[in-house]
């Protein structure tokens with residue numbers, strides 16, 4: 001099965017076009033993929049790291065994280081749940097658009113999803129990527145993989161892949177940010193009362209190489225979009241939390257899941273190092289970790305935060321709570337519909353209102369040339385000016 005179980009059977013071509021979402025006749029959920037059993041772990045890791053120069057020891061270590069959870073990543077089940085929720089959301093809005101799902105690194109693969117879409121007669125699909133921020137890893141690499149998958153389908157027998165448009169970045173969409181605010185409030189409320197007012201908020205995201213951050217966003221904006229976008233969202237969330245609780249809390253951005261060789265600089269501080277420092281300085285009685293860089297509780301969250309960082313906090317005697325991720329919060333699920341109908345209207349040449357919070361403003365529909373190119377020779381990528 002390449003398309004998801006809840007995919008509506010593709011309607012006959014004549015009634016496929018739903019007014020709200022024309023010119024789109026399908027939606028493709030694009031994600032990372034993860035192993036679903038112990039035998040999948042090594043081949044999955046090889047897929048992820050092919051040509052990336054990740055040290056062998058790191059792979060063995062990350063493999064152990066997966067084995068500790070039975071060799072099964074939660075990410076695919078989270079995408080299945082997201083698609084189920086999205087089906088309900090779209091149906092309630094009268095949008096009978098078929099849904100498909102393809103991953104970069106594991107079954108169901110993008111190429112198979114696109115081949116299925118082509119076979120079903122899909123001509124133009126909007127893509128929602130489960131990665132919210134700009135960077136090569138979070139955006140451009142997905143666009144390169146979409147290009148590759150379209151090429152793969154062209155090399156197979158059968159119809160060509162549909163035209164693909166990537167829906168815009170949503171890190172600053174209220175439907176993503178609001179659930180994060182509520183999750184932060186809930187995590188704070190769960191702390192021991194005497195530690196609550198002084199608790200520090202640590203917004204956590206995936207570390208990436210400094211060079212990848214420097215190259216993130218369009219070159220003419222000078223780079224650093226990855227960190228800048230996170231800081232913008234963190235400021236909005238912290239501000240809202242302060243409003244609701246009546247307490248101004250210190251907050252900052254920290255990182256998890258560093259890989260790569262030790263001599264290569266990656267974004268710091270690491271969440272564990274920072275908690276140690278804070279305790280040494282006597283700077284805080286408790287912390288709330290807000291995994292603002294992740295849209296669901298996948299392996300980085302359940303291992304790097306809920307397992308490793310929690311162990312560090314316990315060792316330090318530092319009360320720690322981890323805020324939930326957007327996951328299948330109905331407000332986050334509805335972001336897909338909002339961006340889909342917004343983009344459809346744009347493609348029909350209509351004016352649209354674009355939701356966003358914070359300082360950055362609504363993001364572009366089509367990535368600028370060389371966006372997030374990471375200093376490498378340009379690899380072909382879809383959904384950009386340089387496509």
Ligand SMILES: CC1=C(CCC(=O)O)c2cc3nc(cc4[nH]c(cc5[nH]c(cc1n2)c(C)c5CCC(=O)O)c(CCC(=O)O)c4C)C(CCC(=O)O)=C3C
Nearest residue numbers: 032034048052062073074075131137138206208259298299
């Ligand atoms: C920015 C970013 C996101 C967020 C955007 C997004 O969501 O896409 C993300 C997501 C994810 N990363 C994931 C897994 C892995 N990432 C790795 C490696 C790497 N990630 C990087 C960055 C990111 N990664 C980087 C710069 C590397 C180094 C290699 C390279 O330069 O390409 C490795 C190899 C081992 C290691 O090095 O850790 C694994 C296994 C999973 C699945 C989790 C699950 O199974 O639940 C997810 C959602």
Ligand SMILES: [Fe+2]
Nearest residue numbers: 137206257300
């Ligand atoms: Fe990763």
